[in-house]
Amino acid sequence: MAAPKDVIWPRDPHTAAKHALLRRYLQAWAPIMLSHNDIVTYAEGFAGPGVYRDGEPGSPVVAHQVLSGALRRNPRRVKMVLVEENARRKTELEHRIATAAGTYGPRSGRLDVHIAQGQCHPDLLRQLARAGSLNHPMFVLLDGFGGPEVPFPLLRRIATQRRSEVMVTFQPAFLVRFAGKDDRHRAAGDAFFGDSDWHGVFQQPASAKAAYLRDRYRESLGRAGFQHTLVFEMIDEAGHLLYLIFGTRHERGVEKMKEAMWVVDTTSGVRYRDPKDPNQQALDLELEPDTGPLRRILLDHLRTAPAARSVDQLKKYALLETVYRPTQVIPLLKRMRDDQDIDVSPGRITGASTITALHQDALF
Template structure:
């Protein structure tokens, strides 16, 4: 997989963004070093998470880290038995790595989505919103590409008019690797300084709240502390695709009004190692129960789809009404799923729009994990590649006749497609004789459709 193995090492210092290290009461022996944390800027809000900075020097090297054992005595919000750095899932050991095709696609989706999400909520009656990341990274890639925290900061800076009108935006970034954390601070500071050159950044865009810590320990306490849970929160939980995100985090975020999560979900680790005791516990935390363990009994070809659907259901049970997912495949065929949870149909529509607006990214392909034939999606919508939706609608109509409106709702909520993909496809299916109208008149949302009946056999003698 060309994606993951970075080489460059950056050792820059200095920043103006306010960051702290929170206590790390995990089972890991390695630590985050808060000694180098920056002085607070004058207007920095009080966002110190309870706990102490760990004074030991940073010796953390992600790849050489010994596997972590579960500490059952922790009183932190989440007891964690993380997968660590994940057998079977390549992860970079360096603080900055190259931007693989998955990441390029993910960033495009994020950029497009935030451009819509921020004004929609700020104009929609909320005084403020919070964007939070549990796995922030270093904010920059080897080729100089922006990391997701920088993308988010730029998106917030792009809302100057709303900020000047008094709407507030908080940004929370958690990164547990000290080296990446330090670089992240520098990157955010550079963007902030560049934005302040023309005119000061409105005070309603708060200085990013940064923590060098395990997100499972500090994300929710930080959100509580800054009062974020009383307003919409968008949480991007972008792990390497191991078992790092406990469902309890999503469950807590779901209690904030109009909140959403975007989770990077991988299946390989659990498929390969899930049957071991420790991994079973990790899996239970990710899924919020043991239902996922059925995966061990399934044939190889069904495991991935089963895990993704079970995870979608877990997020729904955690409080997100609409959960959609997209599978991204790199050149090596390695899959990673982007799973989005929201309780608002408009949020779902906008995320679908963002997913479909992604330009073709060389080396990455997309798939709807729910498509039994595993057809590829051609983003940018090549009409010929509607196979997965064709199959989904056909399956729906096998059950009973449906209106066009019902099929649109099904496409939006249960497939990777958008509602607007349905009309042209239905026309084609009618033209090609796969389906027929049960109600007469021009095609509209109210038209009832059914599968085409068998054609009467023509007897050549008559």
């Protein structure tokens, strides 16, 4: 979306879905991190005013609510570092955070909030250093307006703290439309990706450009130091595409983010899509999920793998390379076996069982 000019603006469907996901993930992240660390930090580089036009809370307020609740059950400390470029929005954010803090009670000193005016880079790093947060685990939300706004050195510095995680918003339409025509936009893309390999997008057909940029950015997060990445392709009712890309060093972080994703209410009008699904089917997140995309992904993976895969390997593949959870794999494999799409050796499906694809036309 284009950067709004007003202090407060309407919340779009993508934002509603992102905030629901953020709330769910922080509800899992905070207790886990506080059980192992005396201090943890939540940070934002594009904090905004903390509220939307119809009164919905912004992401800093959502985070404050969750972290306050976690501290009621834990004696440790949380820091929040929030950077906002616009002075009037910063003032509004301070008001909203003060209002939220008023509901927490006398122990609020253990939730230390730093709000600063400045740009995401380099001011966020400066504020994190000032707060003493760079030596502690961090969850850093870099939710700009979808363009190439997050320089690679910022990601690399955050990743030096091995228990830190990031979530970055990326809307590929900007680079697809403008970077091939304007040297300034191309330079911004180089800073975002950390190299110029993404320039290959200019040789891609129109239908493949967004996916090409998505894959290059996952590689960038890996080079920055985030061993595992998870891409959420969010599509609103108008067909607008937004990538929400999560980076972590720990498989447990991926697992908890998946769990958060699959319990988010989709009444916002946004659906997910798995990047690896050959049919690119949009998903409604339901109690009984449509695993048709996962079926196609696993068959494609089995056919291109150099050898048969064990059930445990397929569960790990689903965890790290798809939007699905490992717990969704075994029930699907049983149906695929019954439909004679796969061969299972031995016939009973266990973690060590090996799986081979049978039908070459199963994807169609």
